[in-house]
Amino acid sequence: MDPTREPTHSRCAISTCGWCDRDGIDCRFCSGTGWWRPQRPHRECSGVIVWHRVDEPCRGCAGTGKEHSPVPAP
Ligand SMILES: [Zn+2]
Numbered sequence: 001m002d003p004t005r006e007p008t009h010s011r012c013a014i015s016t017c018g019w020c021d022r023d024g025i026d027c028r029f030c031s032g033t034g035w036w037r038p039q040r041p042h043r044e045c046s047g048v049i050v051w052h053r054v055d056e057p058c059r060g061c062a063g064t065g066k067e068h069s070p071v072p073a074p
């Protein structure tokens with residue numbers, strides 16, 4: 001299994017976090033993977049713009065893959 005597909009942390013930095021105690025709600029930013037994969041533009045010497053994919057621990061859930069700030073459905 002690709003280790004980067006798994007959440008980086010089982011809990012966030014808050015030891016009493018109520019969101020981490022919940023199950024079944026995947027982070028809407030990373031779909032529960034705990035990773036955020038944005039693409040960033042990079043200009044080559046020739047002037048061509050290429051997109052580089054970067055992998056970062058998800059900021060929305062502190063890498064736990066669990067939703068930490070759901071908003072009510074509109
Ligand atoms: Zn938490």
Ligand SMILES: [Zn+2]
Nearest residue numbers: 027030058061
């Ligand atoms: Zn997330």
